[in-house]
Amino acid sequence: MPPPSAINVEAVTDTSGVTLPDPLSAPIKSNEIYGRRRKAEKAQWGVAAPADSASFRHCAHDHKPKAKRWDHRFSAETLSRKGNSLKQAAKYLGKPGLISLGGGLPSSEYFPFDTLALKVPSVPHFSELETQDSGVVISAGKHDLAADKSIFDISTAFNYGQGTGSAQLLRWITEHTEMVHNPPYADWRCTMSVGSTSALDMALRMLTRRGDFILSEEYTFATAVETAAPMGVRVIGIAMDEQGLLPDSMDAMLSAWDPSTRGARKPFVLYTVPTGQNPTGATQDTQRRRDIYSVAQKHDIYILEDEPYYFLQMQPYTGPGAPDVPPPSSHAEFLRSLVPSLLSMDVDGRVMRMDSFSKVLSPGSRIGWITASEQVVTKYIMHADVSTQGPSGMSQLILFKLLDEHWGHAGYLDWLIHIRLEYTRRRDVILQACERFLPKEVVSWKPPMAGMFHWLRINYPSHPSYPAKSIPELEEEIFMTSIAHGALVMRGSWFYADKEARHDTMFFRATYAAAPSERIVEAIRRFGEALRESFGLKGVNGHGEENGKDEDGVKKV
Amino acid sequence: MPPPSAINVEAVTDTSGVTLPDPLSAPIKSNEIYGRRRKAEKAQWGVAAPADSASFRHCAHDHKPKAKRWDHRFSAETLSRKGNSLKQAAKYLGKPGLISLGGGLPSSEYFPFDTLALKVPSVPHFSELETQDSGVVISAGKHDLAADKSIFDISTAFNYGQGTGSAQLLRWITEHTEMVHNPPYADWRCTMSVGSTSALDMALRMLTRRGDFILSEEYTFATAVETAAPMGVRVIGIAMDEQGLLPDSMDAMLSAWDPSTRGARKPFVLYTVPTGQNPTGATQDTQRRRDIYSVAQKHDIYILEDEPYYFLQMQPYTGPGAPDVPPPSSHAEFLRSLVPSLLSMDVDGRVMRMDSFSKVLSPGSRIGWITASEQVVTKYIMHADVSTQGPSGMSQLILFKLLDEHWGHAGYLDWLIHIRLEYTRRRDVILQACERFLPKEVVSWKPPMAGMFHWLRINYPSHPSYPAKSIPELEEEIFMTSIAHGALVMRGSWFYADKEARHDTMFFRATYAAAPSERIVEAIRRFGEALRESFGLKGVNGHGEENGKDEDGVKKV
Known part of the structure; x- marks a missing residue:
């Protein structure tokens, strides 16, 4: 087994000979992370323009190994998935002077929206009261792109998009993923989801068939079980301790798997919530994650890493009356304080990581994203193109305005420290x-x-x-x-x-x-x-308090 | 075969003895359609509150027959679908004084949004230029609901919701559907989709299994074919004329269906785009729709009515130089000018109608809705709860502010006439x-x-x-x-x-x-x-024009 990759806080070296600044020790002041966002072709910001997360990665990844192929794990549905046939028309759209009467996109002339404006907090005045008092108004016009005021606007965001989501927000998401996780294989990609519940539904359809078992923690997110059940996919629980699932139990179960007794082929999908697991609150530490990854390698398991709570990692608990641990003093210290993700150890490309804005910005955006190998992400996009499509363009424009244009990566990290x-x-x-x-x-x-x-x-x-x-x-x-x-x-x-x-x-x-x-x-x-x-115990109020009111003055009911 | 129901423009009679105003002849001045929106429990506007479209219907429907049951058509996946187990906790939430540490919903305190504002057109000044000049700004605050300023706000819309979408927007959608289609059976319901492509994906998973055929027009929406294909579901085309699919061809194909020759059971799902069909532009007239519905009854076919272009019905074409037909002089005349939907004829509850805002407001909202019988809608919602969930709350708040609070039903009909x-x-x-x-x-x-x-x-x-x-x-x-x-x-x-x-x-x-x-x-x-x-024809410019520029002054390339 190859050693788990160095976690993401190491400096990144470009094999072309140029040493890039360590993204975590250099101050992250703006979106120009690493000092060099590439000059982008304006066409990629256009209506329903295709987006590829590969073009938004800043570090070199080509020296890393390529991800394993997963053809042997894909369902019949996924194996037979083909790209959208109408996209064959798109290759002609670049011809100079061509007029297209092809795509059935409505004209933005008929979108009854002229301007969208949001009052949001300025860094670091994040509380509700501060936002009311000192928040700033950020806004998007209908034709800001044509007017060179922004790379995103109402006429673009409110029209059709691709299954990936828009290039504008996908760029920010890819940069953030690279900064936090820096996956240790070459061909990793991101694409947006309409939320991690949908991503799990799509992942299970990609990897399983009726009668299969998948693995999970003994106590797990009830919706995950209920997503799998109607597909005829059962979840088998692995014993846990306070750090979540036990790698030895997982290994023992898989090693002893007998298809004839179990009435099912040996499981090859693990669904896990490594951080602040629902319902147990368990967080796998670094060594636990390495051990789980190692068992996954031994049994050729594909891992669905569901991480809505990743940035709800908290300060150490010091107990009543003890002084608090000081908050992280820099973005680098904050990021180093986080337990590294399974994605950051994924030398094989055997992890689909599901990220979510629900717990750290707003569940109502219905925007999440997945990170996985190009093969897996391509299949995911093909499915999204004929089902969910991308997330709401209205939501995408709102998050782009906040995260990219207003806060930037640095401001978002400050927000995450606030939430922490x-x-x-x-x-x-x-x-x-x-x-x-x-x-x-x-x-x-x-x-x-x-x-x-x-x-x-x-x-x-x-x-x-x-x-x-x-x-x-x-x-x-x-x-x-x-x-x-x-x-x-x-x-x-x-x-x-x-x-x-x-x-x-x-x-x-x-x-x-x-x-x-x-x-x-x-x-x-x-x-x-x-x-x-x-x-049948005595002392209903505990600690010998009397009834009526406790010392915080809370009226008892 | 029962006669097709009277179309929806007839007056509606409440069997309780109260005659309701004809929704189409009475002026539709506000959201208080029929003059009586019910007083709603404030709780239903709350965070992730359950919503049931039945409570938003104004006309009496109980005197109508109930929809047929579709158990014999449901897939194994759908038959095994159960409700969300965690919802069993919800029944206790009404207990006075109860404090819930149950649902893992984030506090809106941590949504970094104070106000959302939109500049939108005022009726009837709908053009882009008029909106820039005379548009009005509508806005939503974070805690408008608690402050009794509105029934919807950022703290609610931006949190988690239900698979139905929010009660706030579902009410408007249900009222609109009742006004336009008034389905002729008792237990019709609406629920939101994340777009009709997703609704089709979910409908096919509800009704088909690998190896099935479904029926469609000979030329059809390519994405529909590509949604079905990876599921192992093939589409069989029915001959068309300029009014779309031919009922006699459909009847002949079904009557002659031989499972052993075809290698598949007899189809029982029809996917059709009755109005402005993609790609043919064909529109089924009223009699054609009745004939198709009649064939569907004969062969017990379930109909997926995909109607993104329903409100892109246009004025009659008069030819070059001829005067235009005057626009509809009232909302009632406008609605009467529309070809009645299959839903409006659906005495059996055998239609799932898919509606969309994409062609008439903005594709980027990623909000659509379906209308079908309670049994079908309930299965749909159960699936949405464990996959797509409801549409973006950000989009829902934007559409609610525009459609319900600003334009109302009357203003929306004016907008639709403008689009027409x-x-x-x-x-x-x-x-x-x-x-x-x-x-x-x-x-x-x-x-x-x-x-x-x-x-x-x-x-x-x-x-x-x-x-x-x-x-x-x-x-x-x-x-x-x-x-x-x-x-x-x-x-x-x-x-x-x-x-x-x-x-x-x-x-x-x-x-x-x-x-x-x-x-x-x-x-x-x-x-x-x-x-x-x-x-190899002569006269490349047609009509004997010379080269260079045509009479409109368009430069030729």
């Missing part, structure tokens, strides 16, 4: 509430390092009704008791990868992402009451 | 250019009544190289000659439903949607030159 500190604060609120209000004799937890979820393990054997009542019965009882106390937390069993398998653990999932701090504290207090009631 | 007259003008430009510049001895056409496409029939038997050269060879030669003359038109063979079938016609498709008028005229002049050259 906000989630750290929220995570600390829930942890302190748990320490204060939960009965530790029946519930335990690890501080989450990333994501939105706190995962609470219930010591069900100490429940007075156990084993007379089963785990599902007790889980139901605790859930309903918590509802009766006015707190909704999610039942762990809703997240089983395989509902048929035997399970001997009980968990509840609480998110600290959505509610205001005082509501989080109050909900945890109520959940503590519910646990005490269900387990 | 604009396309009429463009269509007349290309027809007059064809009459002037094309050699009628080798090319013929019918004036299109709708859509974006002009379909030119080539009399290939009069070509000097026929039959020494085949139809594909001659088509290629004419195409390349036209390119050499500087005009791109699309080859008809690119649109064969079934490329394997024998074809004895030759066509080229020219769009009048995209280029400015003078460029359309010049391109047709060049295409005429190319035809004359290829067929």
Whole structure:
């Protein structure tokens, strides 16, 4: 097995002999990352113009090995996919003086929009209040491209596009991916998705057939299981610890796979959420990721790396009363603080990474992107061209204006640091509430390092009704008791990868992402009451507090 | 066979005894169509709130028959589809005082957007220049919903949504559908798509399996064929005339279907574009639609009605020099002028209609919608929830602000009349250019009544190289000659439903949607030159003109 690639924070050397600045130690001041965005042909910014992420990469990649081919893994659907036949007309469009009556694109004359404007925060004044006070208005006109005011405008973004998404935003996405992950093989590409749920749907149709199993964490994102199930694809759960899935368990399961007993061919797709996993909050550390990648190489597994929470990696948890760890002092320090992605170790091109703006900008953009080898990305684009097409052009224009023209890469990193500190604060609120209000004799937890979820393990054997009542019965009882106390937390069993398998653990999932701090504290207090009631414990308020109001003045219900 | 339902322009009677105003004769002044939008629960406008189009219908529908069930047609994938398991938590959210740490939705605090503003036309000043001069700015704030300023805002639209799309825009869409189509069965529903290409992809996965045939026009939308092909679904073309597909041919093909000869079960899905069909521009008249529906009933066919060009129905073509037909004098007259949809005749609930904003507002919104029976729409939504999800919330907010709050239904109908007259003008430009510049001895056409496409029939038997050269060879030669003359038109063979079938016609498709008028005229002049050259005809400029410049002063290339 080749060693996992050096992670992305090493300096990048161009084999042409020119040493490029280390993207992370050089100040990232603008979009001219590495000081040299290529001069682009204006035609590529045009209506429905084709876009290729390869043309937006700044570092040299040709000295790296090429990705493996995946023909032996592709479904019949994917193997038979061909390009759009009407695109054969496009090759003539470059002929000077040609008039096309070919493509059935509406004229932008009939788009009833003259200007789009957004009030957004200026770096580093990111809070809602600051944005109201000192935010700036950025705007896009209808014909800014023709007027040389911008490379993107309403007449272009609001017309048809390609399955890749527009070149304008794809450039920014490709640069960002290169800066953060710098995949260690030559022919990596990016293309936009309409969200990672759709990307997973398309990936499963690319790689699986009815009757297949895919691998995942024992507790996993319920929507992933429900995306696979109607395709006749079952998810088999791999044992986990607080760092997520266990490579040895994965290896053992695959090594012992017997198609005749299992009634299915040996699985070759792993769906994993390496960072702040939903629902467990588990984050794989660097060594864990290397070990998982190594098992994937041994068994020729293709990895679907779903990473919506990658930039919700938080500051270390220091505990109540202890001073906070100082925030990252530079963009380079921030990026170095992140656990390297599986993509950044992917010497074989066996990872499709799914990125999302949903958790760090806005779910409503319905824009995400995938990064994978050219072969896989090409198949993905061909499918998108005849199904989802690219994401909303309205969304693309809004994100381009914010990310490329207004913030640039540097401003976006500042925003991500802001989000990191906000989630750290929220995570600390829930942890302190748990320490204060939960009965530790029946519930335990690890501080989450990333994501939105706190995962609470219930010591069900100490429940007075156990084993007379089963785990599902007790889980139901605790859930309903918590509802009766006015707190909704999610039942762990809703997240089983395989509902048929035997399970001997009980968990509840609480998110600290959505509610205001005082509501989080109050909900945890109520959940503590519910646990005490269900387990027949004393001291409903924990820590000997009296009823009425707790010391934060939260009125108890 | 039951008679086709009365078309939608009849007055609607509520069986409760209350006669509702005829939606088409009463003036449509605002969104309060029929004078009575229901008072809505504020909760349904909230973040990721569920939406049901049934609650937005104004007329009574309960006296109508219920739609047929389609279980016998659903694929294994669709039959096994279940709802989202996490939604079982949602039923507790209504409990007073409950605090939810359940759903992993990000807080809008971290959406870096304070205000969105758009400059758009005011009714009836719709042109680009008028919009620049007299357009109004409409805007959405971040917390307009909480501040009771609007029912939709950034904090809601930019967060996660449901597969249906938001209740806010779904209400408008449902009202519009009821007003225009008023389906004649009880349990019709609407849900948003991320575009009709995606809706077709999802519909084919709902209804077909590998090895199936579906029916379509002999010449059809190439993307539809390419959406079906990788699924192992082949398209079989039905003979057409200038009104599109021929019901008798469809009936004959189905009646004679022999599964053993064909190697496939009898088809039960018809994909059709009834209005301004791509590529032929054909529009089925009312009787043709009734006849097609009747054949569908006879053979238990499910109909996918793809109608992007429905509102590109134009004024009658009067010919060069003749006075124009006056535009519709009222909304009611406009709506009555439209050929009724298959949906409006669908007494059985056997139609999934796909609507699109792409041709009438902007393709870049990536918002469309489907209308079908509750059973079909429910399956569609379940699939969307685990794949595409709903359309972009950014797009939804933009369209809601324009269509609901600013224009209302009445303003939108005015806009559609504006578009109708604009396309009429463009269509007349290309027809007059064809009459002037094309050699009628080798090319013929019918004036299109709708859509974006002009379909030119080539009399290939009069070509000097026929039959020494085949139809594909001659088509290629004419195409390349036209390119050499500087005009791109699309080859008809690119649109064969079934490329394997024998074809004895030759066509080229020219769009009048995209280029400015003078460029359309010049391109047709060049295409005429190319035809004359290829067929060895004299008078390259037609009508005895001299070379250099034609009478419009267009410089010849």
